[in-house]
Amino acid sequence: EADIYQTPRYLVIGTGKKITLECSQTMGHDKMYWYQQDPGMELHLIHYSYGVNSTEKGDLSSESTVSRIRTEHFPLTLESARPSHTSQYLCASSGIQGPGGNTIYFGEGSWLTVV
Amino acid sequence: AQSVTQLGSHVSVSEGALVLLRCNYSSSVPPYLFWYVQYPNQGLQLLLKYTSAATLVKGINGFEAEFKKSETSFHLTKPSAHMSDAAEYFCAVRGGSQGNLIFGKGTKLSVKP
Numbered sequence: 001e002a003d004i005y006q007t008p009r010y011l012v013i014g015t016g017k018k019i020t021l022e023c024s025q026t027m028g029h030d031k032m033y034w035y036q037q038d039p040g041m042e043l044h045l046i047h048y049s050y051g052v053n054s055t056e057k058g059d060l061s062s063e064s065t066v067s068r069i070r071t072e073h074f075p076l077t078l079e080s081a082r083p084s085h086t087s088q089y090l091c092a093s094s095g096i097q098g099p100g101g102n103t104i105y106f107g108e109g110s111w112l113t114v115v
Numbered sequence: 116a117q118s119v120t121q122l123g124s125h126v127s128v129s130e131g132a133l134v135l136l137r138c139n140y141s142s143s144v145p146p147y148l149f150w151y152v153q154y155p156n157q158g159l160q161l162l163l164k165y166t167s168a169a170t171l172v173k174g175i176n177g178f179e180a181e182f183k184k185s186e187t188s189f190h191l192t193k194p195s196a197h198m199s200d201a202a203e204y205f206c207a208v209r210g211g212s213q214g215n216l217i218f219g220k221g222t223k224l225s226v227k228p
Contacts, residue, residue, distance in 0.1 A: 033215055042220045043205070058215065090158055104216050106151070108158040
């Protein structure tokens, strides 16, 4: 069972607000990811990190930003939320070696609604 | 570039019937393939993965998938559907230098009593 946690699980906020979605993992994984999933659609990678102080944009363009100051923590921030940001955001992580080395583990997701 | 195609956005079966969810992949290198399940209002849970060992992969909850290189397929099966199997299923391939997952569009499985 994966140990990756996301907070908040559900969030409804007004347009223009700044929000941060938290993601933490206790597995010591080097790689972490953020995926975005609109209802009924596939997941798209928006950010990833190979380790501390490493962040890259994913396949899908996103106005959000991420940081990786600690191995276990990979928060996602929206400086000014808009209704178009309404979506589910899934955090994930993977290790390099070991039985789960090629497996990506997901958190339970953060559902964001911007009104 | 790697990609996956899931045939059928919605599959409906009766309880006790065979479950077959189709996934075809495209990859220029030997692929790592995954099936994930997503229950309503939850994140993704790994069902099983293929990493070039045995071609028949057994996963959790009675699911299994067979890697067929000649058909570029990795279909997910379960001999007897249970009501609790109702969920969305995603096929994915490990892609690119980033090592991230590239997902199919998902197949929603409904199970009728």
